[in-house]
Amino acid sequence: MKKVKRILALMSALAMTCGMLAGCGDAGVESNGGSNTATVAETNAVVDTENMVVEQNFEGPSGNTPVVDGKIDTSKFVTVKMLMLGDPPAGGADKKVYEELNKILKERINAELDVTWIEWNNYDTKYQMELVSGTPYDLIFTTSTWLNLWGNAEKGAFMDMKEMLPYYAPNLWADTKKEEWAGCTYKGQIVALPEHRMWQLSTPVFVYRADWAKEFGIDKVDSMETLEQYCDAILANKPGVIPYNAPGSVNSNELYAMWLRQETDYVLGPGSIGMGCPTTNKSKDENWTCVSPVFDDKFVDFAKKMKEWGDKGYWPEDLLSATIDSEAMFLSGKSGIYSCNVSGYYPEIGKMAKEDPSAELDAFFFDEKRGFCFSDVMTQDSCSITATAENPERALMMYDLFQYDPEIYHLTQYGIEGVQYVVNADGYRERPESYNDETDSYYWDMWSTRNDALEIPEYNEYEDQIDAIKAKIKPWTTVNPWGSFVLNTTNVDAEVTAINEAASTWLPAIQFGKAGDPEEAVAQYREALTNAGIDTYMAEVERQMKEYLADQE
């Protein structure tokens, strides 16, 4: 067996050399060497973060793109395989854009990009299978919020980029702060690239009808009390409208999210589980703790209140078994509330104006009362290199161009100028007249390369309103205090699964007041959590947090 492997290695080495020789022999092919070597950016040659010394020579994990005397040798043509999530544009315009892109990439770094999409349909299974089968993706989409980045990193799926970054992604390396890298680090390894140059804040809201509120004499919905007034008034004055006409599912947690932010000091941190989040951190200041709001006395009051709301008919009687399109209900005036994240609120303004020009929207920002909101984690949308990748170096070079080279940025983000977009006299990006959505539709789903500095804004009628919202929430931004702390669940896997089951069983029913007597339901929820080992789990989280803090000092 060993022998076979050695022979294979020898053969492939031979093949490679032959290829290179052939390449050199054919003078017409391309000007290797000179133009294809880039100098390691000067600004970074001196960067020394955490004892990282950038030397003049660096082999790189694959050996296909070595750094020799401070210069990157890209004489070997390589293909970088990239995996993105999403359904590719229906008209196939993406392929034309990649063709353009590959022309530039070939010239700049002697490489081409090969994109594979994973469609939304069962994306999690397919994503896992890609990792299991060890397909050598050089760039692979990942996120810690819904694709289990840390779990996969723990299972050895991704490559450490720490050593490569200063050589191959100099712009990114220089533009990223130490604490930003910390958010991408797992057990001392940089396993993901940060989404850090696109400002966004995820804060949950209830969008409501400001015109109705005015009608009812309610100035503003900004607390549970005013929300109650608003809903009561809808029930009294708007026959046929259900205040919050929405379905309930195992993922429902909006009312709990509201309560946490309105009535308590609890904050959601790295130890939270699933959508039910039965564990949180004590408060903004005491954030290296793990506690459960469910065991707080106030949780019983919350359950009672929600039972009262449910009995009054704030939401549909059978919502836990229903499929309801809550957005459609809201837009057609059959619901008074639409629950979403602030980023889901922006498009709603335009949609509502189209449906009913007389409608006015406003939102109940759960975070407004406390006046802060942790900024999104660095790995909200992210990109990694698989452990089996064949050209991680060139991949990083490419990624650096995606995010920091204006020409390539505009091409990858918007498509081909003149086909997918044009820039008008006011400097706004808009669709050219020839644009046909069926054939020209294009998008780029490697979201972490977005960079505000290189954006060409799109003209939007409601820009002022959106800007006002952004201006309102921006001051709330508070940097996520947990840095690179990532929970390792190895010791508590069974507990996590069992707690997740208890929470997805009980939280939706309790928060909609559909679990019978509220006190009894809360008692049962608590018992289920206790059986699931929530105490063991919380102790483990705190232990790891302490250990992490000790390590930091």
Next chain:
Amino acid sequence: MGRSLEEKKKRKKAWKKDRKFLLLCIPAIIFFLIFAYLPMPGIYVAFVRFDYGKGIFGSQFIGLQNLKFIFMSGKLGLLVRNTVLYNFAFIVSGMIVQVLIAVLFNELDSKIFRKYAQSFMILPNFISYVLVGLFGFAIFNSTNGVLNMVLGWFGSDPVKVYSEPALWPFILVFISIWKGAGYGSIVYFAALMGLDGEMLEAAQVDGASTIQRIRYIILPCLRPTVILLLLLSMGGILRGNFDLFYNMIGGSNVTLLDKTDILETFIFRAMVSNANFSTAAAVSFVQSVFGFILVLATNTIVKKVEPDYAIF
């Protein structure tokens, strides 16, 4: 001594004679070797803490740890009870209705009627459970459901179906029957095709009534098929129909859970935004072992009573 030698000879002879049969089975055997037996060692993933770098067999062995969370919940008894009882109800009720339809069908004269009725009856098989769930909600919901509208005509009080656990076993069994009847009755119908027409004629000449004909000729003809299908379904007795339960009830209607929570729905809630294929494999393995034991037992009994009807 001599006897065992003789037996050996006999066996050798049997193999020799069987060669021509085995030869014809080879395509099927190869097929199952490749697509079923080759990946079978993958079951091992159920017992490890999976590591991408190390692969299935390099990963750390942790035994039945992947199933620990089910025991922690204290709901194992309830889940197994519900899963088995529902399956039992589905199998038996489905079988009765399917046999009934096949037999009644056989008695009806109008060809056109039979043709259309049979075409209509297989339609539910094409309606996914997602849509069944949507239609179910349109009928049963307490705001504007058809059921309560009809009850209202008769002056009855509205029924809150979605918070009334006692109703659900009936509803679920009904839907299971409804969905499988047309398709399932085809099997029995096809089995009736094997019936000897002359035998029926003879019965008629002897003056047998329709009831007698059904009782003594038609039903016995269906017996092997009934036994076979019962035997086959034993293997899946611990495997619940997730799509049916989830789409009809939703994921977290707590009031109904005592009567409607099965293994699959429980696991779904545990795995929501927390997927793990080792756990999935572990649960599936236990279900298979349980089913296999049950099938072995029933098959042995069947073999004693009716040797021809056993699967193996």
Next chain:
Amino acid sequence: MQNGRRKKDTSGKVITVVGYVFITFFAISCLLPFIMMTAASFEDERTLVTQGYSIFPRHFTLDAYRAIFQQGGEILGSYIVTILLTVIGTTLGLFLTALTGYILQRPDFAHRNLVSLFLYFTTLFNGGLVAFYLLITRYLHLKNSYLAILLPSLISAWNIIMMKNFIRGSIPHEISEAAEIDGASPFKTFVTIILPMSKPALATIGLFIALGYWNEWYNSMLFLDTSVKYRPLQLVLYNLINKANYLKNSLAGKNITMQELPLETVKMATAVLATAPIVAAYPMVQKYFVKGITVGSVKG
């Protein structure tokens, strides 16, 4: 009476009446949701979402179908792929199933139970998703090949066992024996005598296999990625719904602006598109069932 039925006795009359009533009622309960589904597929999205289902569309529109044909890409090609897969898979699969089933029911095959167990075991135990995925992609190299869809569903132990049961119930072993005394091989007996005699069984099992291929989307989802231009119909339709569903409800949705899709009516329309052809083709197989067992009587 024209098909040779005897005059009915009292119990026969009662059973006939019960039969008509019961089956009529049942058939209507089966037809109704299908009609509602079809009506909903032609309904205006907003009307459906806010007012629910009905027997006739209140605001007739082709929006849902238009959306499918616009966004679903090459639907026509998908139909062709699915039909080809179904036809080839069913023909091959049915032949192998019948052959194996026939051999396994022969009383003179001493090891029939051993082989049956070998087959049956696979219905209970399988290597799981990971191992199966690795087998298809890494060892058989069938990623993005139609063979990855065709081969794994070709034969199932379940169908073989059913076939075995049917043949044993309808064709006496003496027939095979007689043929083989005349020197025919078991294979020849199977092809020339057994196959023609087991049409109802073939139709039944064939229908099951065909439906399996027609409805197959899971393996297609795993093994055929977007680089395959024409993918099986069910996958294409399923993808369409999932994409819209997913973007509507998820974290990732915030990043994407996509065309509004009339999701609820599209769900219905996809179900209609996927079902219609097979419902239309069903009568072809059905004739083997509805003939009933009176055939023998007519002859006599």
